[in-house]
Amino acid sequence: MSTDGTGEVPAPRRSARRRPATRNGAGGPATVGIKQVAQHAGVSPGTVSNVLNRPERVAPATRARVEQAIRELGFVRHGSASTLRAGHSRTVGLMVLDLSNPFFTEVARGVEDAASEHGYAVLLSSSAESEEREQRNLRVFAEQRVRGVLVTPVDDGRQADRLRERDIPVVLLDHPTPRANQCSVAVDDVAGGELAVGRLLADGARTLGFVTGPSALRQCADRRRGALRALRAAGMPREAMRELTVPAMNARAGQEAARRLLADGTLPDAIFCANDLLALGVMRVLLQAGVQVPADVALIGYDDIEFSAAAAVPLSSVRQPTYQLGRIATELLLEECDDPEGHAHQQVMFQPELVVRESSRRVGAEDSGLPEISVGAGGSEEER
Amino acid sequence: MSTDGTGEVPAPRRSARRRPATRNGAGGPATVGIKQVAQHAGVSPGTVSNVLNRPERVAPATRARVEQAIRELGFVRHGSASTLRAGHSRTVGLMVLDLSNPFFTEVARGVEDAASEHGYAVLLSSSAESEEREQRNLRVFAEQRVRGVLVTPVDDGRQADRLRERDIPVVLLDHPTPRANQCSVAVDDVAGGELAVGRLLADGARTLGFVTGPSALRQCADRRRGALRALRAAGMPREAMRELTVPAMNARAGQEAARRLLADGTLPDAIFCANDLLALGVMRVLLQAGVQVPADVALIGYDDIEFSAAAAVPLSSVRQPTYQLGRIATELLLEECDDPEGHAHQQVMFQPELVVRESSRRVGAEDSGLPEISVGAGGSEEER
DNA sequence: TCATGCCGTTAAAACGTGTCAACCCCGCAG
DNA sequence: CTGCGGGGTTGACACGTTTTAACGGCATGA
Numbered sequence: 001m002s003t004d005g006t007g008e009v010p011a012p013r014r015s016a017r018r019r020p021a022t023r024n025g026a027g028g029p030a031t032v033g034i035k036q037v038a039q040h041a042g043v044s045p046g047t048v049s050n051v052l053n054r055p056e057r058v059a060p061a062t063r064a065r066v067e068q069a070i071r072e073l074g075f076v077r078h079g080s081a082s083t084l085r086a087g088h089s090r091t092v093g094l095m096v097l098d099l100s101n102p103f104f105t106e107v108a109r110g111v112e113d114a115a116s117e118h119g120y121a122v123l124l125s126s127s128a129e130s131e132e133r134e135q136r137n138l139r140v141f142a143e144q145r146v147r148g149v150l151v152t153p154v155d156d157g158r159q160a161d162r163l164r165e166r167d168i169p170v171v172l173l174d175h176p177t178p179r180a181n182q183c184s185v186a187v188d189d190v191a192g193g194e195l196a197v198g199r200l201l202a203d204g205a206r207t208l209g210f211v212t213g214p215s216a217l218r219q220c221a222d223r224r225r226g227a228l229r230a231l232r233a234a235g236m237p238r239e240a241m242r243e244l245t246v247p248a249m250n251a252r253a254g255q256e257a258a259r260r261l262l263a264d265g266t267l268p269d270a271i272f273c274a275n276d277l278l279a280l281g282v283m284r285v286l287l288q289a290g291v292q293v294p295a296d297v298a299l300i301g302y303d304d305i306e307f308s309a310a311a312a313v314p315l316s317s318v319r320q321p322t323y324q325l326g327r328i329a330t331e332l333l334l335e336e337c338d339d340p341e342g343h344a345h346q347q348v349m350f351q352p353e354l355v356v357r358e359s360s361r362r363v364g365a366e367d368s369g370l371p372e373i374s375v376g377a378g379g380s381e382e383e384r
Numbered sequence: 385m386s387t388d389g390t391g392e393v394p395a396p397r398r399s400a401r402r403r404p405a406t407r408n409g410a411g412g413p414a415t416v417g418i419k420q421v422a423q424h425a426g427v428s429p430g431t432v433s434n435v436l437n438r439p440e441r442v443a444p445a446t447r448a449r450v451e452q453a454i455r456e457l458g459f460v461r462h463g464s465a466s467t468l469r470a471g472h473s474r475t476v477g478l479m480v481l482d483l484s485n486p487f488f489t490e491v492a493r494g495v496e497d498a499a500s501e502h503g504y505a506v507l508l509s510s511s512a513e514s515e516e517r518e519q520r521n522l523r524v525f526a527e528q529r530v531r532g533v534l535v536t537p538v539d540d541g542r543q544a545d546r547l548r549e550r551d552i553p554v555v556l557l558d559h560p561t562p563r564a565n566q567c568s569v570a571v572d573d574v575a576g577g578e579l580a581v582g583r584l585l586a587d588g589a590r591t592l593g594f595v596t597g598p599s600a601l602r603q604c605a606d607r608r609r610g611a612l613r614a615l616r617a618a619g620m621p622r623e624a625m626r627e628l629t630v631p632a633m634n635a636r637a638g639q640e641a642a643r644r645l646l647a648d649g650t651l652p653d654a655i656f657c658a659n660d661l662l663a664l665g666v667m668r669v670l671l672q673a674g675v676q677v678p679a680d681v682a683l684i685g686y687d688d689i690e691f692s693a694a695a696a697v698p699l700s701s702v703r704q705p706t707y708q709l710g711r712i713a714t715e716l717l718l719e720e721c722d723d724p725e726g727h728a729h730q731q732v733m734f735q736p737e738l739v740v741r742e743s744s745r746r747v748g749a750e751d752s753g754l755p756e757i758s759v760g761a762g763g764s765e766e767e768r
Numbered sequence: 769t770c771a772t773g774c775c776g777t778t779a780a781a782a783c784g785t786g787t788c789a790a791c792c793c794c795g796c797a798g
Numbered sequence: 799c800t801g802c803g804g805g806g807t808t809g810a811c812a813c814g815t816t817t818t819a820a821c822g823g824c825a826t827g828a
Contacts, residue, residue, distance in 0.1 A: 079527040081814035083464035109483045124508035143463040280694045307691035310664045465784035
């Protein structure tokens with residue numbers, strides 16, 4: 001690759017280590033800007049700007065000349081100057097709850113793909129489930145003058161409201177909202193909880209465990225409500241479900257929960273975890289303790305992350321259209337950015353789907369011939 | 385939370401839907417800038433700027449007055465204007481190979497944490513192992529005028545050179561470099577490959593499989609070299625190791641590789657995968673086909689992602705200091721940004737560590753009492 | 769021939785911040 | 799009382815782009 005192929009990140013010329021910032025003399029410009037391009041192409045700076053932003057308004061011949069000058073000089077538009085003058089950037093902020101959870105990574109992939117297609121860059125940040133970190137990082141977003149923000153709020157969206165008051169469009173990610181003044185994209189977590197626990201009960205479980213994270217997290221609260229609803233629908237007393245709350249939503253916390261259960265001596269027939277990471281942690285400790293899954297304890301997780309299918313005992317889980325979540329949220333956000341007037345806020349709500357694998361299949365159940373069964377409201381997705 | 389607690393993302397005031405961009409008349413300023421703060425505090429704009437950037441140069445009393453004005457007006461510094469004038473931003477770009485690989489997510493966590501501590505924002509992008517995407521996204525970084533770039537290159541760093549010619553500091557991530565004109569942070573993949581295959585051979589394997597991604601990826605090439613070196617050291621012929629190259633580094637590709645192996649009829653004694661995702665895919669297909677791991681085929685992966693320990697058969701893997709990789713790379717980058725002259729480029733090279741779990745443990749081996757054994761050059765890390 | 773549009777181009781004025789030389793004020797030594 | 803020094807503060811300009819009103823040239827129709 002010795003020739004300078006098309007489209008590479010170009011470099012103007014090799015530059016000395018230290019150069020006075022403001023010298024446009026004979027030594028070559030410190031940075032090549034729109035002005036240099038204009039001069040090189042024999043037009044005015046305004047025309048170059050037009051070529052960049054409204055190519056249709058400039059005569060083909062001139063345009064070609066300018067474009068060639070851009071290539072020859074290796075000009076790269078100065079995003080900050082553009083943002084400053086135009087009043088908006090080509091950057092969106094993405095704030096997730098937990099970067100090490102594959103669920104959010106998958107969401108981030110959707111966001112990144114969609115943003116990239118529209119020429120936007122993604123500013124990524126993790127709140128690590130901390131309001132204080134969320135706050136601090138959103139402030140950084142505000143300073144960077146992001147065009148819009150996608151956020152999985154830790155506090156029901158109060159911080160997000162602050163942004164909206166600044167006229168920064170916000171789309172709530174994985175968080176439904178009753179309010180019509182904003183977009184949101186979410187999956188019905190109540191239905192998901194109901195689906196999971198309903199299945200466990202239908203499979204004959206009489207006592208349940210529910211391992212969950214901080215109840216302040218909407219995801220946890222909703223999945224719990226769904227679980228309780230299923231319990232009620234089956235005519236079971238509320239005491240039939242023991243709740244174990246752990247401070248985080250990762251595998252380590254799941255292990256802790258399982259150890260607590262084991263220490264108590266009596267295990268429930270089945271355990272529903274608010275999260276696959278929790279479930280994997282629970283499973284690991286149970287298996288190490290010699291507890292059979294699902295024979296002794298059935299297990300269902302949530303999110304259906306890629307690794308659940310490959311777990312020690314393939315994990316049943318509630319599947320969400322994760323990648324789509326990120327994609328659609330981004331599309332909505334950019335739509336609102338491009339046309340704040342005409343934009344109609346939407347609250348998108350997906351329906352989850354229960355993927356039944358070995359961890360919740362009754363031993364010797366009649367349908368055990370199939371490796372994987374999925375039920376739920378949504379249509380069928382392609383197999384992973 | 386009805387009172388306006390300290391430090392929340394503040395909003396100047398509720399604003400109407402559409403406002404003329406340039407009207408600083410009686411209706412209140414479109415945006416509150418350094419000028420408004422100055423007026424409110426009874427000082428000049430220059431002083432406000434000094435409060436923001438060199439607080440020590442301004443008298444305590446004045447500073448307090450300005451800071452209060454900032455709070456009262458909910459001023460947020462305009463990052464773009466700052467960048468434009470100062471000539472550099474408070475943003476770093478991070479380009480990874482694959483966002484859905486937990487290895488890179490973990491790296492990203494380290495980057496995000498370190499950057500956040502220094503008040504920097506992270507622009508995230510995935511090249512998805514495509515040169516063209518890498519190129520396009522690096523161009524976006526360049527437009528955004530990132531302060532520096534962290535990149536896991538797909539092409540040995542040629543694109544990165546382009547950036548450096550533009551005086552944008554670059555640190556190579558998970559990619560060693562012999563050249564002294566740049567920083568790099570990496571783990572010795574040759575040693576890792578040698579460690580893994582050496583172990584498999586020591587455990588008695590006579591025939592091997594090596595499942596790997598595109599040989600253009602340095603990681604794959606190096607791990608392969610290490611594997612071959614171990615083979616040679618054991619006095620085995622090169623033909624003893626069958627290589628299976630798949631187009632991607634994910635679980636699906638691993639499944640494909642395993643199916644190819646099964647179709648051929650004869651399985652090797654052991655398989656080394658260039659990646660845990662590949663290994664998990666391989667394992668899944670093998671187990672479904674009734675092949676015992678490790679009794680029939682031993683298996684070792686690479687990266688030691690969190691989920692490997694929870695796999696159907698806990699997966700042996702080559703562990704890397706993943707989070708640290710991101711953290712240290714970021715520290716180096718910011719150090720170079722802060723002081724380009726005084727900065728001495730460093731090529732950091734970590735040593736990997738083999739974590740032996742069930743997937744590569746000989747059935748009935750003498751040491752089978754321990755649940756997990758780890759060997760390698762590095763010191764001991766805390767247990768996960 | 770001259771007025772009339774129209775298209776393409778231009779010059780100049782912003783956008784909000786950082787920088788730096790100049791300036792002011794006050795205390796102190798001469 | 800004057801000159802001097804220095805810390806604090808000021809004001810104006812520059813950063814690179816977008817935008818807008820104005821302008822020039824050309825073709826058309828009267």
